[in-house]
Amino acid sequence: MASIELAGISRSFGDVKAVADLSVSVADGEFLVLLGPSGAGKTTTLRLIAGLERPDAGRIRMDGRDITDSLPASRDCAFVFQQYSLYPHLSVFDNLAFPLRSPLRRSEPAEVKRRVEEVAAMLHIEGKLARRATELSGGEMQRVAIGRALVRRPRVFLMDEPLSSLDAQLREELRVELRRLQRSTGATVIYVTHDHVEATTMADRIGILERGVLQQVGTPLEVYGDPHTLPVAQRLGSPAINVLPAEWFDGRAPVGTTHVAIRPEDVRLSPDGEAPGFQVIECSLVKHQLVAERQGVEVHARVMLDEPLAPGSQARFGFPAEHCLFFDAAGRRIGMP
Amino acid sequence: MAEIRIEKLHKRFSDFVAVRDSTLTLEDGRFVVLLGPSGCGKTTTLRMLAGLEFPTSGSITLAGQDVTYLRPRERDIAMVFQLFALYPHLGVRGNLEFPLRNEGLKRAEIDRRVADAASILRIEHLLGSRVGGLSGGDRQRVALGRAIVRQPQAFLMDEPLGTLDAEFRELMCVELRKLHERLKTTTVFVTHDQNEAMALADHIVVMNQGEILQADEPGAIYNFPSCMFVARFIGRPPMNFVPIAGAVRAGDASVSLAGAMVDVPRIEADAATAVLGVRPEHVSVGVEGGGMPAEVRHVEYFGSHWVADLATAAGVLKAVIDKAQRPVPGDRVVIGFHTDRLVLFDTASEQLLPSATTRLHLEAKRHGQH
Numbered sequence: 041m042a043s044i045e046l047a048g049i050s051r052s053f054g055d056v057k058a059v060a061d062l063s064v065s066v067a068d069g070e071f072l073v074l075l076g077p078s079g080a081g082k083t084t085t086l087r088l089i090a091g092l093e094r095p096d097a098g099r100i101r102m103d104g105r106d107i108t109d110s111l112p113a114s115r116d117c118a119f120v121f122q123q124y125s126l127y128p129h130l131s132v133f134d135n136l137a138f139p140l141r142s143p144l145r146r147s148e149p150a151e152v153k154r155r156v157e158e159v160a161a162m163l164h165i166e167g168k169l170a171r172r173a174t175e176l177s178g179g180e181m182q183r184v185a186i187g188r189a190l191v192r193r194p195r196v197f198l199m200d201e202p203l204s205s206l207d208a209q210l211r212e213e214l215r216v217e218l219r220r221l222q223r224s225t226g227a228t229v230i231y232v233t234h235d236h237v238e239a240t241t242m243a244d245r246i247g248i249l250e251r252g253v254l255q256q257v258g259t260p261l262e263v264y265g266d267p268h269t270l271p272v273a274q275r276l277g278s279p280a281i282n283v284l285p286a287e288w289f290d291g292r293a294p295v296g297t298t299h300v301a302i303r304p305e306d307v308r309l310s311p312d313g314e315a316p317g318f319q320v321i322e323c324s325l326v327k328h329q330l331v332a333e334r335q336g337v338e339v340h341a342r343v344m345l346d347e348p349l350a351p352g353s354q355a356r357f358g359f360p361a362e363h364c365l366f367f368d369a370a371g372r373r374i375g376m377p
Numbered sequence: 378m379a380e381i382r383i384e385k386l387h388k389r390f391s392d393f394v395a396v397r398d399s400t401l402t403l404e405d406g407r408f409v410v411l412l413g414p415s416g417c418g419k420t421t422t423l424r425m426l427a428g429l430e431f432p433t434s435g436s437i438t439l440a441g442q443d444v445t446y447l448r449p450r451e452r453d454i455a456m457v458f459q460l461f462a463l464y465p466h467l468g469v470r471g472n473l474e475f476p477l478r479n480e481g482l483k484r485a486e487i488d489r490r491v492a493d494a495a496s497i498l499r500i501e502h503l504l505g506s507r508v509g510g511l512s513g514g515d516r517q518r519v520a521l522g523r524a525i526v527r528q529p530q531a532f533l534m535d536e537p538l539g540t541l542d543a544e545f546r547e548l549m550c551v552e553l554r555k556l557h558e559r560l561k562t563t564t565v566f567v568t569h570d571q572n573e574a575m576a577l578a579d580h581i582v583v584m585n586q587g588e589i590l591q592a593d594e595p596g597a598i599y600n601f602p603s604c605m606f607v608a609r610f611i612g613r614p615p616m617n618f619v620p621i622a623g624a625v626r627a628g629d630a631s632v633s634l635a636g637a638m639v640d641v642p643r644i645e646a647d648a649a650t651a652v653l654g655v656r657p658e659h660v661s662v663g664v665e666g667g668g669m670p671a672e673v674r675h676v677e678y679f680g681s682h683w684v685a686d687l688a689t690a691a692g693v694l695k696a697v698i699d700k701a702q703r704p705v706p707g708d709r710v711v712i713g714f715h716t717d718r719l720v721l722f723d724t725a726s727e728q729l730l731p732s733a734t735t736r737l738h739l740e741a742k743r744h745g746q747h
Binding site: 325327351 | 555612675
């Protein structure tokens, strides 16, 4: 496995700056998630690392060696895409063996068999090796696609939304499994997604990309708990962080505050008669979620209730100061270095 | 607006019983969700309400009128399929007028109804627009508008949000619920998605294999699932089932989980074998004190909270843990349970065992109805 360093990488397509002056280091054996909406530059970043795109500026290093000008094949990165592209006419075994039989690598048949069976066992598809790829379920196909990257033992894994096309339950299963595999093999993974749950549950560190610019990099706890900008705060968490008008915090917010943000789980349901009243819109016991509105502003609270509150009824919310995040007009967190 | 009554409704397709002896009253003005896995009979029930299928036996009454064998057009009900389908060649106004064109209404009445619907949905400013350029949310509002201009006695909706992506689906749930608050038209909504059901419903009807397993308010379905199927179907992560050592007897107020005694609401029936049902969010985790010893096996961080797998002598339990607690695999912890949130099931029948809390709930429910 290998470390990766991006230093000041930029890439434009016509007038669009897909990636702008991006710098980040990924340690050997680290799982880095690049999180952002579509068009943020996530996939372009992966393609630059793989050598499928050339940067307009900046350098890429692998284990300290400059690979900016090397061919894709010599970089030894394995790509896993959202759409599993298996060979439909081949069996699962042959799909998994394919990368080992390429002219560049050509391994001994006994070695191919050993590696394929080892990877199939890791992914719990050892019973399906004789099947045609087309006879598999969606989840199994994606396992094979991941397996095909694993058998090669590449130096770096590049994964582009590998779970996005699967249903919720499979996604949950594979999420846990991928992370377990990565830990046990010590693989370096750069994983692209727009799903914040994948980001917080899988990543060692998360890098948040917005319009080609890397906004913040940190552990899930850091990025979730201590966002430097409002877009970063809004990128993680479901329901999204509440953004409240500064007027509601008259005298309690620092000078220059235009928006006050607070996580739904930090909003307190307060019996206090002094707390502002909100009209309940939605209350879900299963999601532990209460949505209520005041002056046209919707507030989401994560609450554990014994009985749901009826839509239309009143709820009183408290916003404890220690959990409030204050942002200025430019969306920068006030009080950050 | 109207109450809908279903009496011993039965529907067979040759050998297959799609709906089995269902009896149900849908109160006037309620938002009722039929919830269950595919093949449970929820869509067949809805289609019989709409008149798209006739039952093998049983009856349906709408506002006191027997409509069991009336054709769809003869019942005052609007069926909403995929909310997204709009006529691209018609503008917003054209799309809203479309359902009224064949109803023989006067021009002034059509204009009034379109204006009403547009105002309810706050899309007055879009009436002159083409549908092509609309945002997803506005398209959905226009599609909803097309159902409400008819001013039917009831709406029937068959997985209307099924094709939308997750984020948009949540927005539309809020939108639909707001609309219902304004109109209070009896609505029957079919879905297999428990989140939608919990977000929308006044009343949830859980179905499986053609049978109604439980019909109740969302809170009651969550707190007092009638059987293990309902308990498993509602709630993510799903409810933990922990085997109880030995038989349970009426009057017991504690049970043994692999040797650890756990307080439960007083049990009011005997069972040879039983399981304890405990939701992950009702497991509390501490570092000391009484309770079941456990080891943290695996954690997932969700930002707002953690979900941990806890290995105990009675098996692995999932727990939802406060974000401030920061559990780490390998941690030795002590588990407690929120006693009054625990439920028990008879292992043989998989049915909820009556207890002090379930009895209180049933009494309150009966009281509320009279």
